[in-house]
Amino acid sequence: MSDIPKLLLVDDEPSLRDAVQAYLEDDEEFIVTAVPSAEEAWKILEVSTPDLVISDVMMPQVDGYQFLQQLRDDPRFQTLPVVFLTARGMTGDRIQGYQAGVDAYLPKPFEPEELMAIVRNLLQRRTAGDTGEESSKLDEIVKELAAIKGMLNQNPGIVPTPSPIKIELTPREQSVLDLVARGLMNKEIASQLETSVRNVEKYVSRLFGKTGTNSRTELVRYALEHGLTN
DSSP: OSSSSSEEEEEEOOOHHHHHHHHTTTTSSSSEEEEEEHHHHHHHHTTTTOSSSEEEOOOOOSSSSHHHHHHSSSGGTOOOOOEEEOOOOHHHHHHHHHHOOOOOOESSSSSSSHHHHHHHHHHHHHHHHHOOHHHOOOHHHHHHHHHHHHHHHOOOOOOOOOOOOOOOOHHHHHHHHHOOOOOOOOOHHHHHHHHHHHHHHHHHHHHHHTTOOOOHHHHHHHHTTSSSSS
């Protein structure tokens, strides 16, 4: 059996679909199955599970958001990495994508090298989780968060400043943010809030979108620097 990662590309624009497939397969690093619609994608998913999905958002009949929701509602694909490609690059659109559970959002036009880097990163993270390396990485995150909090709390010269953008958090988002700032991981947060890990992941994604951050460390630093959490 081949160890080459298998990607599923879903885009109704033939020229872009062909170009992206050709680029990703150029060095034989990936095997790409390209289809023009979510309906065709499901025919593939019923017989085999790819390592990652790349999907356009603006598609007829079933759009990218609906397709992603179908994936996340299916236990087989709840953790399958998904990348959105779309001409819609407004902040609200990105937030909608992250709230729906997308792993990365790349507005068109984009550099093929950036897409390649995103795909590699997501696959590496998934492999790390599958091989048990994820727990050690989480330990490193906890230590880094603790170091950030210690630095900000111990330095009297650092005073929280207003956020450059207006951020309104729901009570549940605030609770999740406070627990993330304490260095808790999603499973621990879910236990404390008596909810599912999947729901916690959604709240963390929303917090990323609202603060313009991309990692837990960035999120906590931003929240502490701008007085969003104690």
